[in-house]
Amino acid sequence: MTYRRLFVGSSCLAILISGGAFAAGTDFTQYVNVLFPGVVAAPFAMVKLGPDVQSGTKDAYSGYLPDGKVWGFSMMHESGTGGAPKYGVVSQMPVVGDVSNPLAELSQSRSAPDQGSIGSYMSSLANGVVVELSATEHAGLYRYTFPEEQTSSIVIDISHVLPSFRGLGWEQHYSGGNFSFYNDDHYEGSGTYNNGWNLSPDWTIYFCGTFSQAPSSLLTFKGEGTKLASYDSTTSVSGTERLGGVFTFNSSSIRSRVGVSFISSSKACQNLDNEILESTTLESLVDTAKKRWNAEVFSKIQISSTDVADLKLLYSSMLGMFIIPSNRSGENPGWSSDEPYYDDVFTFWDTHRCHTSLFHILQPVAYEEFIRSSIDIWRHDGFLPDARSSNFNGRVQGGSNADNVLADAYVKGVRGAIDWEDGFSAMVTDGETTPANNNDPKAPDSSTKEGRGALPDWLEYGYVTPRFSRAVSRAVEYSTNDFGLYQVAKGLGRQEDAEKYLNRSRYWRNHWDPDCTSNNHSGFVVPRLANGSFVPQDPLTCDGCYWDDVYYEDNAWVYSLNAIHDVATLKEYVGGDEMFADRINKLFDLNIFNAGNEPSFTSPYLYNFIPGMQYMSVRRSRQISKLYNSGTAGLPGNSDAGAMESNLLWHMIGLWPMTIGLGNGRTLAISAQSGNKDTAFYVQSLKVNGEPWDKAWLAWEDVFADGGSMEFVLGPDPMDWATGEPPPSPASGDLRLS
Incomplete structure (x- = not known):
């Protein structure tokens, strides 16, 4: 089984995601704020x-x-x-x-x-x-x-x-x-x-x-x-x-x-x-520009609302999503190739959580080209780009998150002209080859240009020691990267590789200190020395939370919830459903959650793993959506190449891509019966493709692979409607750590 799960939120508006033509004469560009990028003629x-x-x-x-x-x-x-x-x-x-x-x-x-x-x-x-x-x-x-x-x-x-x-x-x-x-x-x-x-x-x-x-x-x-x-x-x-x-x-x-x-x-x-x-x-x-943006982007999501604020927020966000990367096919001075070439990847650390999945749903042709381009960069430059501009890889903030993006595409069945043998080899380069140190003044311990700079520790100890900057946040991300390798290896029939990378995807557990405490909670991912001892850590602090610290842009509270491929283990570690719910609540109660920091993006949707608590993901989603507006300062953080905008779009659609999510351009109609979208936004019931649905998650095949429909009934009060099986936790099996 491959895993491509989407968590059910609430659809605040009736939405049609379509690969077809838009209504004749509709000009969605009237709702777009273009000021901060200036003129971009086409996606x-x-x-x-x-x-x-x-x-x-x-x-x-x-x-x-x-x-x-x-x-x-x-x-x-x-x-x-x-x-x-x-x-x-x-x-x-x-x-x-x-x-x-x-x-x-x-x-x-x-x-x-x-x-x-x-x-x-x-x-x-x-x-x-x-x-x-x-x-x-x-x-x-x-x-x-x-x-x-x-x-x-x-x-x-x-x-x-x-x-x-x-x-x-x-x-x-x-x-x-x-x-x-x-x-x-x-x-x-x-x-x-x-x-x-x-x-x-x-x-x-x-x-x-x-x-x-x-x-x-x-x-x-x-x-x-x-x-x-x-x-x-x-x-x-x-x-x-x-x-x-x-x-x-x-x-x-x-x-x-x-x-x-x-x-x-x-x-x-x-x-x-x-x-x-x-x-x-x-x-x-x-x-010409208006026709292209209408036909190629804006028409792909249409909403029933006539509220101008809703429309401006939606279509301005779609513009922000598709300004970069830049399609420079035919403009690559580095090598001659028949493959597409995309530059200005800024950066997979920012975009792999939610941008790339929506990129594929709305732009499947360009997305396949983008994957091919990433693999071709590996062929000629030696590593996949985790970030790239001016035809040069750099800079890697955490893991080798191109691995996540490629795995995302593979498990959805994206094939076309992609050479997946080369794609997997590119991922293996990230997983097995230490990149040369580019001597970055902000993180001189290892490469920030490409690959996994802290790979020597990862391979020797199964964790990352503080001799490498961003040790803990890197380790958590390396685990998800290795889970991506596992998925592609399994799909290609490479059983030995699959077992190795599944095992390595659990290495985040080696950073878990059960004796580290904070606000009535025990167990957090913390730094660990080569001798195996844990470094004392206040989970609420991360010093500067930047390049030369052990956590990058968020603290142990957030990173301890980022092993999203192994949530069943995480729930066990924190003490079960009740403590897991309280831990997520504490992110908000203690003002830890930051909607402008990408490591926090997935945290509000972990409620879906807790029976009877899907409504809390809805509540948090509504809170987060209110942090956005369509003005020039309408984002809760830097756009980060559309990461913030795509995050909002998933809120508006009412879905959240947790591990992977993609689309092939077919039609998905999402409707919501609600008396008042501002007060009645809790899911009361859901039908998927016309049939009653009792799970707080969907697989890719349910609504995206061939299209489909989602019919929400919403109300003002929480309802325990998601009584079916919990979301998968694919890395939480019995295979022992080596």
């Missing part, structure tokens, strides 16, 4: 065009901040990050009048809040310039309106890159570039950059652009800091200094077209010629 598009804003020492992760000064409009951003900004490259900045020093401070306040919709973005600057943006997958269109009867200037600064002010060594650096202007009035060039949150070495982005009219003058520049070394009519500059060009026009209305590529300037020009012609209007690009 997974490489170009993400928007403003770059400075506001004191606040990191602008995706370029956008609601307050502060705009200092450029750049072609590429990595939306939803939380560690440090990435990209913010290939930038333009409009300036009123002649530019005496393009290296000086040119930023502008905004005269009005930015405006945007799917496919379009507009900023009104204090200098009177209005900037309108639209884009395609590999190119962008700028439409400038300058004040009348004044000189219009546009500065292209190759050194422009989003900074980080956190002081953690994750800031990006400009290494050098080149800029050339040609007689046919187009320009080309490239910029090379490094570092950022994933600590990547030098990577290069190429660009090719042109304006709607010839400039009245063009000057190129080069210099350091704000000091110019040259500023003249030379048509080509290159070097490690800041450099670029200043275009001056005698017109107040100017259009700028730019293509980008990771391959070459000529490929950037080809992308521009293929996607945005001289005759292409901004309005036509906006119309």
Whole structure:
């Protein structure tokens, strides 16, 4: 038996998940808040065009901040990050009048809040310039309106890159570039950059652009800091200094077209010629973007509610889910391959709990490509990406959670063009090969680039000692990773491997100290030394809860509930159903639970393992949902590449994917009979595919493999309706630990 369980919550709205066409004329884009990523023309598009804003020492992760000064409009951003900004490259900045020093401070306040919709973005600057943006997958269109009867200037600064002010060594650096202007009035060039949150070495982005009219003058520049070394009519500059060009026009209305590529300037020009012609209007690009997002994403979930707040929350969350990863097929400079290539994986630590499962339900074709791309990265780079950007793996926060994602796909029957023998070999690399140490200053003990840096302890002791940072949280995640290997090994008929990895998936138990106590509870996962002794630990504390601590982003209370493949054992360890329920309650009573931290995501749904307590998962789900809104600050934490948005979407759907969950695009209709969705939200009864259902969980095959229906009857009071068999706990059998 394979396990793909989903926990039943409550469906707060009637929902149709569909792989078919949406209702004719329905424009879901009207409900979407697009401000913080800017313009993304299509799901997974490489170009993400928007403003770059400075506001004191606040990191602008995706370029956008609601307050502060705009200092450029750049072609590429990595939306939803939380560690440090990435990209913010290939930038333009409009300036009123002649530019005496393009290296000086040119930023502008905004005269009005930015405006945007799917496919379009507009900023009104204090200098009177209005900037309108639209884009395609590999190119962008700028439409400038300058004040009348004044000189219009546009500065292209190759050194422009989003900074980080956190002081953690994750800031990006400009290494050098080149800029050339040609007689046919187009320009080309490239910029090379490094570092950022994933600590990547030098990577290069190429660009090719042109304006709607010839400039009245063009000057190129080069210099350091704000000091110019040259500023003249030379048509080509290159070097490690800041450099670029200043275009001056005698017109107040100017259009700028730019293509980008990771391959070459000529490929950037080809992308521009293929996607945005001289005759292409901004309005036509906006119309195309709206059609694509409606057809490919927003139409996949439709709700009965006419409440605008509900609609904005739903469809804004769907946008946040599918901005990254970036589909860079044909734009991979690292190797030649017929396989798809996806980059900007940020990060499986964030997304494997709930994002990737919904990704597959709503985008099954792209999801299969994404799995193939991950395996192909292993073929050529040696390891699966746990995180990746600018064509470079990094950074691993906990386990090798690509293993969970691949296992998720395998047990659902995702096959297509995936080579699962290679897929399993890639997972085995994570499980058996220690990656070289990349000497991360925040965690110098082992690799944070890829794989499992603490694998030597895992293989020798069956646990992770504190000589490795994040020892306990890594160990818990390594257990779930090994459970993923077990599932794929079993499916491929590799019985010996299956038994080994099932056994290893129970190693989290080796961190369980039954004598560690907190708030009337005994037994928590704690650090353990090489001699086998446990390190005294207050489960409520985790020092900084960061890179060089024994727990990452949460404490022992949370991580002790994260062995979700072995819950029956966990219940036994904590003292049975009553104590298990109290332990989950304490997460909320003691304000431990943090909806903005991914390790907490699954905790509220463990009530489903306790007879008669499914209603508490519903109650907690309602509490968590209220932490969200559709505004620019509407998430309880960083988006983390759509992790937060997908978490909310599972709440709204009324299901929770605990181990794995996926879909094949067929129809699942979820209905809810309720007098008032705000007060009557407890499940009274449920029918699945027309038949009465008495379990607080479903298998993948029940409603997703071939589609189906779920009919909830909801009411204002809890009801003990889930009297059937409890959810599976597949790692809790009798096989002894070695």
